Amino acid sequence: MDAVRLIRECRSALASCQEVPAIMSEAWQAQALAQAIGGRLAVGGPPELRGDALGLSEVSGRGCGTLDVRPPGGGAIRAARLDEVADIREALTGLGSLLGEVGIALVGVACSADADQYYWQCIESIDAADESRDRVLEMLRRLTAREQGLAPDPLAGPP
Secondary structure, eight states, X not given: OBHHXXXXXXXXXXXXXXXXXXXXXXXXXXXXHHHHHXXXXXXHSOGGGHHHHHHHHHHHHHHHHHOOOOSGGGOOOGGGGOOBOSOHHHHHHHHHHHHHHHHHHHHHHHHOGGGGGGHHHHHHHHHHHHHHHHHHHHHHHHHHHHHTTOOOOGGGOXX
16 A cells, blocks of 8 residues: 555544544554655665665654554554555655654643553653654655755765
């Protein structure tokens, strides 16, 4: 399944969550999807995105590891259905939005009085979602520079 479609599914599922465990599970799903998209772009994406894509995959994997939840009821992992990233710009734009929404949802969980047991998991996952989103934004910047024919910034590190 295409990345854009999976991102839309994740965003919709996250938006419909009412309970803390469901929000945590959807945050995990989003991080797993970011990890999968990063991995796919690191291997087969444009050369100038590969370094940041690998970083996205690593950081998002860390985000999955911070959350002690899995898909509800032993459900399927959406990221396992990823088979293509047809429109890289649209996928990265949607993924950036999803990661921002995950951060906001996790702040809500961390601040809720009945979720003390999840506090540190949320804090660490918020950090990972924020760092993942930074990687996504950097890849979007590099795509824009490539499309405009601009030379890469030598201080930005390897492509």
